[in-house]
Structures are given as structure tokens and as C-alpha cells.
Amino acid sequence: MTQSEAELSPARPPAAPKKNIVQTLELDLRLLGMIGAFAVLCIGFDLVTGGRFLTPRNIFNLTIQTVSVAIMATGMVFVIVTRHIDLSVGALLATCSAVMAMTQTQFLPNVLGLGLGHPLIPWISIAVGLLVGTLIGAFHGWMIGYLAIPAFIVTLGGLLVWRNVGWYLTSGKTIGPLDPTFQKFGGINGTLGATGSWVLGLLAVAGALYGLWASRRNKIKHGFSVKPMWAEGILASIITSAILGFVAILNAYEVPTRKLQRMFEARGEVMPEGFTQSYGIPISVLLLIFIAIAMTILAKRTRLGRYIFATGGNPDAAELSGINTRWLTVKIFALMGALCAVSAVVASARLTNHSNDIGTLDELRVIAAAVIGGTALAGGLGTIHGAILGALIMQSLQSGMAMVGVDAPLQNIVVGAVLVLAVLIDIIYRKKTGES
Template identity: 80%
Template sequence: MSETTTAPAAAKRNIAKTLELDTRLLGMIGAFVVVCLVFNVLTDGRFLTPRNIFNLTIQTVSVAIMATGMVFVIVTRHIDLSVGSVLATCSAVMAVTQTALLPNALGLELGHPLIPWIAISVGIITGALIGAFHGWMIGYLAIPAFIVTLGGLLVWRNVAWYITSGQTIGPLDPTFMAFGGINGTLGTSTSWIIGLVATAAAIAGLWNARRAKVAHEQPVKPVWAETVLSALIASGILGFIAILNAYEVPERRLARMFEDRGEVMPEGYTEAYGLPISVLLLIGIAVIMTIIAKRTRMGRYIFATGGNPDAAELSGINTRLLTVKIFTMVGVLCAISAVVASARLANHSNDIGTLDELRVIAAAVIGGTALSGGIGTIHGAILGALIMQSLQSGMAMVGVDAPFQNIVVGSVLVLAVLVDIIYRKRTGGK
């Protein structure tokens, strides 16, 4: 009896091992699908409309960008509680730069082609300096990251208030606001081109990796499995583009756009938004961070340090400098997130980035980053951010009160950690 009962389970494990399936990632995708389907039923089909999916993606971008950096922080057994406040300071600096400093100092008014790029550069430098300062205190002064970033949470939130004197700063430069989502999209044709290029690149990478394994005589998945995976990748990317292209610009907005150009809108004319620039920015950052994690010496050092800090230091890794680099990277990502967040709002407000530190940490943890260090993925953190945003957006559409929304998100975070602990015990920590 024992042999017949264990045989199916063993077969399933062998199939999963042969196909190199990440069962935890599949579980997360399954949970995300269930969340979407449940809210789609509760909202009478409004949750999975192109309009809501478009809004869901642009709302996820800011937190997801910071979550990619939080993965490296948590993997090295640190924590960063200051990302929301650093975002606020960078946003305040960029807002004041483009609305006050540049017009007064250089005579550059909003709309000048240099305004957004100077403002963004100043914001990124600000974020990098703040992050490097945090990393220096953590790495070289040996102050715990929890204390340093908790202090940063209080300090930088109020620095942002003093920079703007507590005022909302806006409107921002039109080109700058193109990074916010609905004010900056690529249209249908460009979106399809990017989708096709991304599909070709993803499939080429998949088969190139297979050829490299074969060349080094490593085990590979069956050809049929690679083919199925390629089809899933293509359908996922192109399906996402098709959904975004299905969201059409409202007729009144189109009419105003034609009026602003001094033209008359043709009768029956329609136009779709397509891929938002902010989502394209997130995809680019995800690719870069994944390359850093998997293909660079710094990535190997990060995961080695998280796995065993003492052994990493004894092996010659400069863990102090590595800490400075990681927190500098997080500061830069906070500045980029500040661009997206303030551009989406079309202004800088005092409450921008409030509680983002908790959302970012939750996204990384829900995405499979182990608080014990050494384990984490970029795509997992982005999926975690998407799951969180889907929960909040769905509950808002259903009419759930904001306090109860936070209760649910907090409960999901604890449950995700519990599931992760159980999963790692069963898989031997892999």
C-alpha cells in the first residue's frame, strides 16, 4: 500500500524536477489569479476590464521599483524603513527644482526641454547621497540598519516638509509627468513593436540558456517543455500588450487633445493608450536588477553575504563597501520611484510615499525574499507588489473601508511569511 501511495507523489516530484518548475512562484501566480477572479466576480466583471488593469499596472510601478532594491537589502540581512521618506525628499527636491530653482536661477520655464532631465538628475543624485550615507553608517559605523533607517524615516519625511514649507508643489513639467502613467503612453503601434521585441528577446534568452547548458553537458528540460514555456511567455507578453491596447482614450479627452493642437477631431476617430512609459521603465529596471543579481560579481557577493556574512568576509568580500553600494542603489531607485509617483499625481504633496516602506517590504517578502537572508528574486518582488496592489484595488472597488484594507494586507503578509517558512522546511531551505 505504501508503495502505491508514494508512487504518484514521486512521479510529480520527478516531473517538477525535470521541468525545473519553481513551485513557489507557481503558487504565487495561482494566488494572484484567484484574487483577480474573486474580485472580478464581486465587482460584476469590472476588475478585469482593460481600464482597471491599466490603472492597476501604473499604480503598482512605484512600489515595485523600490521592491527590486529591497530584495538586495533583505537578502544581505538588513532592512530599510526609510524608502517612503527618501522618496518624499527626492520628490520635493525635484518639484522645487523644476518649479522654483531653474526658473529663477536659469530662467528655464516649465516646458523647456532641459527642465525634466535636470530635475530628475538632481533627484537621483539626492537619492544616491542619502542611500550612501545610510550605507556608510550601517557598513562602516556598524549601526544596525533598523535603527539607521528608522531614523531616516523620521528625518527625511520632515526634510521634505521643510523643503516645500509644507505646501503642495505643482503643476509639474509636462514631459516630467509623462512618467506617471496615463499622461505618458506609447500608443498601439509602438506597444506592439515593443511587445514583439520583448517576446523575441525572452524566447531567444530561453533557448540560448538551453544551448549553453548543453555545451557544458548540464541537464536540460525536454524540447517539448521548452516549447511550451516559450508559448506561455509569448502569450503572456503579447496578451498583456493586447489588454493595454484595448483601453481606449475617452472621447472627451481626445477632443481636448485635438483642440489643444488647434485641430478638429475626425468623426468616429478612436485611439488607445497602449503601454505606459512608467511600466516600460519598471520592465527595464527589472531586467537590469535581474542581470545584476544573476550575472555580475556584485550579485554573487550579495547572495554570498546573505547566506553567510562571516564566511563572505573571510573569503575576501568587502562587506562594508557592499553595504554602501546596496543602499546607494536603493536610494537611486527611491528617486526613480519619486519621479513616477509625483508624475502620476501631477504634483508633489506632503503625504507622498506615506507607508510605502511597509508596502515595499511586504512586496519583497510576499515575493519570496527570506528575512533570514540569502534568498530572493526580482520577479518575485514585482509579483508581490502586484498582488498587494490587486488586493487594495479590489477591496476599494468592492467598497471595503481603508482600515479593514490594511488589516487584510497585514494578515496576508504574516500568512505569506508562514507559508514561506513551511515551504522552505519541506524543500530543505531551497
């Protein structure tokens, strides 16, 4: 070909770069890394403990122990995204727990005359706890947003104040046992059983598959590129396997025979020979799933969520664009307070009583869960599912070390080191990917 012919021939478009399977499936590399770290952690502890870590019983206990911190971690995402911090969540949990315990054991029976076991007692107690948590959180937000006191100082003061307010409310005593209906939110005393868990699992699979189909249809409708059908099939298979596998594991944990016998004896019946019963999915896990879905929708599909991430990305620009950042701060901390109250329900119900050390050091676990889950301390970036996975990693680490026989001081040393390492890895990742 002569030079003139080469000049006249049309230039070939550059070949599209080949995608690997991760890019084709459009998977989040940070999320994959967290899942991989979690898997390595679980397998490692299972080998060290002689196969005791990945048993249905331990996985069941691990889930119900994670819920309380995970619920608060979803709210901490919004707090950190807007460049604030909340050091008072553990103390606020303790105050809400004390208020609910005193409401159902002292105030309602003695003042309003509602006898123990009255069906309204747990619900009134929860409503009072939610009101108290929301008001305290809003008060924190008002001081931060309108009085311009740094969040670190406000919530550090709150840590000291509310921990001791809870102590004074109960005169330093353990309050319990709590209402039986209230205890169902703790996990072990409230589960769906095998049949209910399978029904919920199948409904969850149907919802997830519908979500994939609706997302694909919406992309096609607006002219966006979509994944090939084989990639959609792989994603659907992974999601289905994860949901049904989780249900199967929890259903494999059976109620101890002695407990079943006591249950039959309490009803004046004799337990049939060979009778078994599975725990299934705990109600507390259902509560976490509901909150995770609601918080994700709030973050991605509402004006409030857009305002939160816009403010975290650039507070000055957000204020100049018309966002009332001071009122937004009040809303965020009020939501954080409400979530602390919900966590207080789960934590005290799991223990079946209120104790003065409830929620101790939870503020550090919650912040660590959010940061390990990918929430940027510089603000503007964070995900709800990442925070929940971070909470699960934290609890797995502590539970595994406890099973191995690691002393509590060394456990805290390891957790602190992991937190610093997670932040370092996150900084390196953001620099390499160009994220702010």
C-alpha cells in the same frame, strides 16, 4: 535462476523516477504558487465587483499604480538578502520628490533662468533627484556598515528625518503642476500607443524566445541535461501568450472621447468622426521592465550580485573570504536610495504634482512585496521577479478591496494579515524543501 547465477548476473540500474509536467518544465513551485494566488485574487474580485476588476481600464490603472512600489521592492530584495532592513524608503521618496519638484518649478526658472517648458528642466530635475537619493542612501549605508549602527535604527531615524525634510523644502505646500515631459513617466500621460506597444511586444517575444534557445544551447555545450523539445515549446507558448496578451489588454483601453476632442481642439483641429486611440503600454511600465532586467542581471551575472548573496548567506564567511562587507553595505543602500528617487519620479509624475503625503506607508508596502515575493528575512535568498509579483499582489489586494468598498482601516488589517500569513507559508515551505 540459482543463487550463484543471481550473484553473477549484473545488477540492473534503478529506474529513473518519473517526472510530472511541472518537474519536466523545471518551473519554480513558489513562483507558481504566487501566480496561482494572484489569479485566484483577480478572479475573486472580478466576480464580487460584477466584472469590473478585470477590465482593460482597471488593469491599466493597476499596472501604473504598482510601478512605484515595485521599483523600490527590487532594491529592498538586496537589502533584506544581506540581513538588513530599510524603513526610510517612503520618506526618502518624499524628499526626492520635493527636491525634483522645487528644482523644476523654483530653482531652474528663478535662479538659472530656464523658462517653464524648457526641454532641459525635466532631465536636470531627475538628475538632481537621483543624486540626492543616492547620497542619502550611501549615508545610511555608511552609518550601518562603518559605524555599526543597526539598519533598523538608522532607517527608522531616516523615516522621521526625511519625511520632514521634504515638508520643510516645500513649506508644507503642494508643488505643481510639474513639467509636461516629466509627467510622461507617470503612466496615464505617457504611453506608447497601440502600434508602439505591439512593436515592443513582438520584440519582447523575440528576445524571450532567443533567451530560451541560448539557454538550451549553452546547457548542451557544457554537457548538462536539457528539457525535451515539447517542454520547450510549451514554455515558449506560455511566454508568448503572456506578453502578447498583456499588450492586447492594454491596447484595449481607449482614450476617452472627451479627452481626444480636447486634444484636437488644443491643436485647432476637428476630431474625425469615429476616431479612437488606445493608450497602450505606459512609459512607467517600460521603466520598471528595464530596472527589473538590470537588477536581475546584477544579481545573477555580476561580482556584486554574488557578493550580496554570499554575504546574506553567511556574513562571517563572506568577510573571511575577502569581501569588504562594510563597503558592500554602502553600495546596497546607495542603490536603494537611487531606486527611491526613480520611484519618486514615477509617483509624482502620476499625480502631476508633489504632495506632502506622497510615499506614506510605502516602506511597509515595499517590505511586504519583497517578503511575499519570497525574499527570506533570514537573508541569502530572494528574487527580483518575485518582489515585483509581490508588489502586484499587494496592489491588487488594495485596489480590489477599494472597489468593493472596504474601509481603509480594514484594508490595512487585511494587508497586515496577508503579510504575516505569507511569511508563515514561506517558513513552512522552506522546512519541507530543506532550504535554509
